[in-house]
Amino acid sequence: MIQVCSRCGTRWNVRDRQRSWCPRCQGTLQAPTTDPAEQQWGQRPTPSAGGAPARLPQGFRWIAVRPGAAPAPRRGPQPLGPTPRYSVIPRWGLVDHFDSLDQHAADAADARSGPSVSMVRTVLLVTGVLLALAAFIHLVRYVLLLVNRSMLLHPLVAGVATWLGVALSVLASFAVVASAVVLTNWLIARRAAAYALNGAIDPRSGWEILAGCVIPVANLLLAPLYVIELARAEGRLSRLRRDIAVWWCVWVLSTALMVWSVATSFTRDAQGIADNTVTTIIAYLAGLAALMLAGRVFLGFEAKPVDRPAKRWVIVPDEQGNVPGHHRATKRDSAPEQESAPEQDSVPDEQSEVPAPPRQREPVA
Template identity: 35%
Template sequence: MSVVVQVCARCAARWPVLGSPAQWCPRCHGVLLAPVRTDQHQPPASRGFRWIARSPLRRSGLAAEAPTAGPTPHYTEIPRWGLHDHVESPSARRDWPELLAGKTASFLTLTAGLYAFAVIAELGRYAVLLRNRTRLIDPTLLAVSDIAVFLGQAGGMLLALLSGIGGVCWLLRMRRRTFARAKTSDPRTPTEVIVGCAVPGLNLVMPGVYLLEVIRRDPRAVLLVRAWWSLWIFGAVLVVFNWFWRSRPGLQAMADSVLLAAFTALVASATAVLALMVLRRLEGRTLKGAKEPVTRWVIATGPPPPQTDAEKPAEKTSEAGDREAVAP
């Protein structure tokens, strides 16, 4: 059934035409378009094309090409298209504080070894002095003794300086990791820590304070820090006393200064060993640098299980063998 309607240009409502065509839409008061019949399809005016259906079997002048046998298509090289994984090259700039902090344990080990060598060299020099009381000393032996003392003392001082610089870098790294693990901020700035470890006089007191602030409920670590702290102050007092003792005149004072230098080097070597033990303890490692085994404590819920019959004869047999071995 064909019906004549008018379409609103504003709201797209359709209104049947009963008499003469209307001009305004009763709903939105928009303009009504010209009357059209509903049985006729009117394509939109904005469409600039129209669909034409054709049979797929009818081709206009196109002949099917016969397949030809040819080589299989393949790439002559790896395709360069696609997603590229750009790997950023590592920065050429080295983190020297982190590098020195990682080498602190090696510096302390070498320092302890060189000061131990200095102890032997000083004792050897004292033995040369004792022998020189009654006999002449070979110049070669005297030169070897002087070189050994110089290498031990000078090398120990140089490595002790490197150990101190590396120890400050390690302390800053340890404080940063400890307070970050506790999700708190470090109450001391890096500048304050460096000044406390570098200024003479302060460096006898503040390093121990900084280390104790890092320790979290570890009695053994506290004991190690206090032992190192005491030996560190005692070694500084020995160095000052050694300087004053060397200014005394006389051959006996010079001979005594050799023994005092040997004892000072021994204290320095022990201080380096204790510093290495403190470092390893706070890092959770053994003295050799291996991971410290974790001890798991289990609460006992009852008495130990009784021994089985198979274990008792074995114990009796071993005891009888021991008696036979002891009996004459």
């Protein structure tokens, strides 16, 4: 007796007992139908008139069924057991001590009184624009020097190019000094906040840091040293070491170019003036690169504010291996068994759909 599932279309041999549910998809089985050929499993299909074996009707196919009695039904899933119960709320896990963190954050906020991030960015942006304009006007001046080799320039054009270059150079120099002062004040405040967060005091005074970052030539060695100490105090030295090293090298190179540009600016011959103009252009571009790298180091520190530490306190076992606040469940109530799906008639394994056994060919005389 064959029953077809109305959902998945699988045909099940239910023998002589009508079923209601499909064992595969839990769909409804249609009314049973008998094998149209009414043949025994051991008989071969009767050949048709043309000699080919008889074909099954549309929608039917051979299903292999193991002879004999059906095996024992498969064991169902094991019960899940009782639901755990707790007499008190469990206290294990990660616990944050907000009182100590808030105290350290408050100390760091009090210790930091330097310039804001927006102010530092504005000063760096203005300084960068002035350095770029100074390099551009000196480039224009070099082009005018090339033109002046074959023709005379108008006095107004020559005067504007000369004095505009001087004005932009003076403004760029003041902007560089202002950037150095603002960055130094930020460094002093950042160091104070970082050391205060760790419960210590900055070993270097503010005047010492200010003098080490502003005095020429000495700042080439002391300023990067102070920045490295800050990165070590905040635990960021491994991430910022490369940026600090690149900024340090470019800064030293730009300082050497600036000194060479000033030293060669007193020449009076045409070739010397042209060479000094080229040197000045390169010095301004190197200074702009050093300023951009200093801003990158600054943003690397400001990526995580110092008054918001990313720390989390955890509970560790004591000498006996016990974790404080760890309570285990001592009472377990029996949980009601879960309701199963609607009662379904299970079909043994051998009644599942399996490939049909191969047919034997008859020898041809």
